[in-house]
Amino acid sequence: MADYYRYLWSTTWPNLIVLFLIYGVILSRLGWKFFRTWRYARDAWGFLLWLAKVSIWVGILGVYTELFLFSQPDWFHKPGIIQGSVQGKSFDSGSSSYVVDIRSGVQQTQFYVDSYVYEQLNVDDHVKLMYLPARREVVRCELLGDLL
CATH class of the missing domain: 1.10.287 (Helix Hairpins)
Known part of the structure; x- marks a missing residue:
């Protein structure tokens, strides 16, 4: 918190x-x-x-x-917490922000991250994110081990 x-x-x-x-x-x-x-x-x-x-x-x-x-x-608002896998990464040139797609179960959501986190994440990495619920900006990102 x-x-x-x-x-x-x-x-x-x-x-x-x-x-x-x-x-x-x-x-x-x-x-x-x-x-x-x-x-x-x-x-x-x-x-x-x-x-x-x-x-x-x-x-x-x-x-x-x-x-x-x-x-x-x-x-x-309470911070949002989601755990899932990275499905995609992109750079939104219109807003100059880095975006990652996270799939948690059947739900896929986009989150905004900084350039350092963007560079560290790879597709299919399992992560746990703490984020701002309204703006969906990531506050904390934890890489998790393989869940299988």
Whole structure:
């Protein structure tokens, strides 16, 4: 599991840092406004205005969070694990990515790997993969001995 989240962090850290900065700025501003309203304007109108601002900013934070979850859905999924044999290898020039076809039982699925793993794998190798379920990028690849 640590490999899974380490890989996710390495691929999405800029997005996460920006999201945390947005949260930090907005929540600190709302806290400061609450403190100033509490200290200087202890009337119901000031707190109602503060509540209106909170509701607007909560909506904005919700939109930013939803955009992050839309672009990086693997953060809230368990890693996928598959064991099978390599049926084919190819290079997709359109997306500049290496693709391997893995057959597990009757199901054949394509996964994206890096160039090092691509070079190490051969057709008919038996492998166990840990991968991101939404993007199908391989996080960890283990070569298994002959299963026969």
